[in-house]
Amino acid sequence: MNLMPENIKKSLFKLSGEDYSIISVGSKKIQFYFSTIGLLVLLILLFSFVSALYFTEHLFHNFFADIGVGLVWGYVVTNMYVLLLYTITPEILPIRIRKKDKYIAKSITFNISMVYRIFVVILLALIIAQPLNVLILKPGSKALAYDIKYLLATNPIASINSFIVIAIFLLPIYFKYSIRNLGEFYEKKAVIEKRIIEDDYKDFKIKYSIQLENNILKFNNHVWENLTPFLEKLEKRNPSVYKKYFDEIKEELINEKTEKYEYWADPPFRTIKRVNSTVNNNEADLLELIYQDNTLVEK
Structure with a gap:
């Protein structure tokens, strides 16, 4: 051979x-x-x-x-x-x-x-x-x-x-x-296929976040367009009340940066359930939870 x-x-x-x-x-x-x-x-x-x-x-x-x-x-x-x-x-x-x-x-x-x-x-x-x-x-x-x-x-x-x-x-x-x-062979193949899937999933998450942020932006703009006529009327009649509601609406309608939440510890394969942790009122438990979540996301 x-x-x-x-x-x-x-x-x-x-x-x-x-x-x-x-x-x-x-x-x-x-x-x-x-x-x-x-x-x-x-x-x-x-x-x-x-x-x-x-x-x-x-x-x-x-x-x-x-x-x-x-x-x-x-x-x-x-x-x-x-x-x-x-x-x-x-x-x-x-x-x-x-x-x-x-x-x-x-x-x-x-x-x-x-x-x-x-x-x-x-x-x-x-x-x-x-x-x-x-x-x-x-x-x-x-x-x-x-x-x-x-x-x-x-x-x-x-x-x-x-x-x-x-x-x-x-x-x-x-x-x-x-x-x-x-x-030998299937181990190499698994590494290659896993990397391809993970890379594609990262691209998907980026596109997902961009699409979601665009939808939020469109929604915020749509709400502003609908509320503007009423705010203008309110401003003429009562500027102080107008200012109050304007600030509240502006604070609510923020074009936020988003990221897809992962319910699983090993996305996109989803074989390990993510552990839900509770935090007590002390700094050590909070830091432990933060680093644990970061580890799960990296995996």
Whole structure:
């Protein structure tokens, strides 16, 4: 695997359904795993092409139509598979689940969504495997659907072939979860993705504050426009009362600087509930609360 040209290795890394730029700086063992996954995806592409080619041969009996449909079908199935493979990955970002009345941070790798995606992978493998069974075992009939049904009912080799194809489709998933135990790739990926999310969230908070301040400004201007005619009338009749209310309104309608309040100690992941603290009437408790809040915000 080390003798493989770099451009071929990068292509295999991309087919693995993970970020090839992170894989490229990983250890040789990590690169070997992902290269193997890429080779399996190439094998799946070949299976898809041959399966579609043999299937369409029974429909069109035309060489160019068979080749065209085979290429399109192989491309579609492989892209669907790579997309599923990219989504079937160990959890690398903090998530939260509710347990009774508390939220706790936990890494969940097996859930309903995962079962559904694996089911789709197995379904694709079964669809691809059946025309291959007919091609390999050649039962003799010209009705493809009948041949598929007949082989599965009477020939154990057809079932074995189907399981082999399913295993090839599932092996990359197994390898991806095995890579997690090596303790290198997903740690780097988690750092990068976490930084991207945190940077985006900081940008969001800035835009949020600007938008809120603009809304406050518009509201204040709108209130001043509505009150001005009445204040002008009041000024003519009773300047002292006018001055009193004018100062009160001016004090209330301040264009304040705002900042989004965080209910969680680790935004934007929201896995740690922020602790509500009370302050006693002494300076030490006040300083402790201030520094504690600053620590929570920095996290």
